[in-house]
Amino acid sequence: MKILVTVKRVMDYNVKPKVKPDGSGVVTDGVNMIVNPFDEIAVEESLKLKEKNGGEVVVLSIGTKDTTTQIRAALAMGADRGILVLADGSVDPDAAARLIKAVYEQEKPDLVVLGKQAIDDDSSQAGQLLAEYLGLPQATFASKVDVAGKTVTVTREVDGGLETISFDMPGVVTADLRLNTPRYASLPGIMKAKKKEVKEFTPAALGVDIAPKVKVLKLEEPKARQAGQKVPDVATLVGKLRNEAKAL
Amino acid sequence: METRLPANFILRLREEFPGDVITTEPSELAEYGRDWTRVFLPAPSVVAFPRTTEQVSRLLRICSQARVPVVPSGGRTGLAAGAVAAHGEVVLSTQRMNRMEPVDTLGMTVRVQAGAVTEAVHHHCAQAGLTWPVDFASKGSSHVGGNIATNAGGVRVIRYGLTRQWVLGLQVVTASGDVLELNGALEKNNTGLDLRQLFIGSEGTLGVIAEATLKLCRLPGKADVLMFAVPDVAAVLRLFRAARTGPFTINAYEFFTDRCLARVRRHRNLASPFSAATGCHVLMEVEAADPDALAAWLMKVMEEGLATDGTMAQSSQQASTLWALREAISESLSATGMPHKNDVALPIAGLEAFCVELEQVFQHRYPGFEIALFGHIGDGNLHINIMKPDDLDKGPFLVRTREADHELFALVQKHRGSISAEHGIGLLKKPYLHYSRTHDELALQRAVKMALDPLNILNPGKVLDV
Known part of the structure; x- marks a missing residue:
């Protein structure tokens, strides 16, 4: 089976993000960048499926030339080849979904696997939009994936428990x-990853307009937390809760 | 020898200090009377938690007048029972002496109280882009005072050297309660004997370290964390030989055997990055200016078969997971069994020959025993852990290890090594000190002890008997 798996370049989550002084975004200069952890899980699952069923794993990313590093990281784990869609600046989930759709139409994979969301904007939209645009079945938030013949069975983590659904390929799974x-x-x-092929496309070559539909107006740091206070006894605590915090 | 407190001694301490400084609570006595070793039963009479140098001085003056022995105590992560109080002593804990002054970014120094936790110092200095490069697994608990008193080693010695190199000034309280300011914050000070160095590594037997001016360096650049699978200790050394000339600065070069890993897996549920059992794992952290040169070097390592498998962390998360495998060993051995620990150092060039003969000692003394071997092999430092078999009681086990230690240390002596690379001597290694120090050296050490602590009230019985 042929699997298309997406990886997004995001800030290392051990780095404390700093908002740019003009509020237009977060500072990424000199910050360590990694593969979005959910996408890493998507890559691992794709590799497992390939090891079991044979086939090919193609890694797709969208971003600047530097994003090659994240594609190579997935190739180093064992993916076969890479595709980079060159894009500067922010690409919103809708544009990302349409770019992935364009690549899907070129590659015709049996399965597209994405992370359920990226840890930078936490949108959790690209996978769902992609399935909709392609008119394919989707199984999101997968905690277990089994493939038998053409049928994919996915266990999903939903509010209140686990849900098991299945569909016939092709389809979209988010990890x-x-x-x-x-x-x-x-x-x-x-x-080996250094020698694997990474093809580059521009959005224009794929016929996709990536002008954002969502505009970020301003980013702000959360308010600094006030220092805690120690109180001598319960009466003072109750007094403070009532008069200062107005919680009682 | 049991301490006999003078009448009303504890009462006098309580009158002298604020209420929370002195405790005789049994649970506190048990806790503050021991370190990470579990050989001796803790039994101090009192634990004192001074906040200031003045209180330390007053406490020592009182103890000195009353001839009551004092055990200085920091984060109690020691592995040689140097901070164990088993004979009714007064434990002087630096727990509450944790003040840190602002970092001097021009002089690249910081002055801290002895009870500042090593990791807290790291966080404090990191805000100024600086660090105190003394780093080891127990940094979350250990105190700066303890680091200095034991001249602690750790995982970055290969790059930065021992604690001794990173202490500019010391404030020491002597046995009689006098306060010495040694060297201040001077980088250069060529005025006679450098007494500061005498107290570094003295294990609390010469004076109590109250404050220190630490020398700092810039935070290291971006590091790559690598792990290799190799079949045996000889292969660990072959790979090290190649790394010595590699196109990078080595921050750490550590190794551990599969046996250590099995214990880590039992205790912490951490798994090796490699699917097959290998024999030994090597953890190497490097700072490479040129990533392509590092990649070329790694390619050569794999092509020449210097490692059977390897991985390079792709994120800081992976890097810390690889480090966790190494850093969890000591706690995992203690949590899942009873290790008898040895911490020996050899000249690096002689390590391989030593390891061959070491194997013979194991076969002779510990047939069928589980031996967990790991260490900072880039510094010539091996941690040899003999695990107590489940069907052998603690008593006979300790008798056996005591006998075997003589054979081990004779071997260390033959190869011109040290019987304690970084753990110190404390109580545990005292009977074996003569394997690493000559008769004349020991006599001089005694003379120094007598000059600084003539009443022998500072950590008596530790390191050497007077």
Whole structure:
């Protein structure tokens, strides 16, 4: 089976983000960038499916030239080849979904696997929009994926429990946290990844207009938390809750 | 020898200090009377938690007048029982002496109280882009005072050296309660004997460290964390030979055997990045100016078969997971069994020959025992842990290890090594000190002790007997 898996370049989540002084975004200069962790899980699941069923795993990312690093990271884990759609600036979930759709139409994979959301904007929209635009079935928030013949069975994490659904390929799956533990890239894998093909496209070449439909007006740091207070006894605590916090 | 407190001694301490400074609570006595070793039963009479140098001085003056022994105590993460109080001593804990002054970014120094936690110092200095490069697994608990008193080693010694190199000034309280300011914040000070160095690594036997001016360096650049699978210790050394000439600065070069890993898996449920069992894992952290040169070097390592498998962390999360495998070993061994710990150092060039003979000692002394071997092999430092078999009682086990230690240390002596690379001597290694120090050296050490602590009230019985 042929699998198209997407990876997004995001800030390392161990880095504390700083808002740019003009509020137009967060500072990314000199900040360590990684593969979106949910996408890493999507890559791992794609590799597992390939190991079981044979086929090919194609990694797709959207971003500047630097994003090649994240594609290579997925290739180092074992994916076969990469596609980079070159785009400066922010690409909103709708534009991303339409770009992935364009690549889908070129590649004709059996399955598209995405992370359920990216940890930078937490939108959780690209997978759903993609399925809609393609008119394909979608199984989001997957915690278990099984493939038998043409049928994909997915266990989803939903409010109040687990839901099991199935569809016939082609279709779209988005990966949740407990789907798997991504493997480490082996050194031989990292070496091989350097020689694997990464094709580049522009949005124009794919016939997609990525002008954002969503405009970010302003980003602000959350208000600094006030320091805690120690109170000598319960009476003072109740007094403060009533008079200062107005919580009682 | 049991301490006999003079009449009303504890009452006098309570009168002398604020209410929360002195405690005789049994649970506190048990807790503050021991370190990470579990060989001796803690039994101090009193625990004192001074906040200031003045209180430390007053406490020592009183103890000195009353001839009551004092055990200085920091984060109690020691592995040689140097902070164990088993004979009714007064424990002087630096727990509440944790004030840190602002970082001097021009002089690249910071002055802290002895009870500042090592990791807290790191966080404090990181805000100024600086660090105190003394770093090891127990940094979340250990105190700066303890680091200095034990001249602590750790995982970055290969790049930065020991604690000794990163202390500019010391404020020390002597046994009689006098306060010494040694060297201040001077980088250069060529005025006679450098007494500061005498107290570094003295394990609380010469004076109590109250404050320190630490030398800082810039935070290291972006590091790459690599892990390799190799079959045995000889292969660990072969890979190290290649790394020595690699196109990078080595921040750390650590190794551990599969046995250590199995214990880590039992305790912390962390898994190796490699699917197959390998023999040994090497963890290497490097700072490479040129990533392509590093990649080329790695390619050569794999092509030449210096490692059977390897991985490079792709995110800071992966890097810390790889480090966790190494740093969890010590706690995992203690949590899942009873290790008898040895911490030996060898000249690096002689490590391989030593390891061959070490294997013979194991076969002779510990047939069928589980031996967990790990360490900072880039510094020539091996941690040898003999695990107590479940069907052997603690008593006979300790008798056996005591006998075997003589054979081990004779081997260390033969290869011109040290019987304690970084753990210190404390109580645990005292009977073996002569394997690493000559008769003349020991006599001089005694003379120094007698000059600084003539009443022998500072951590008596530790390191050497007077």
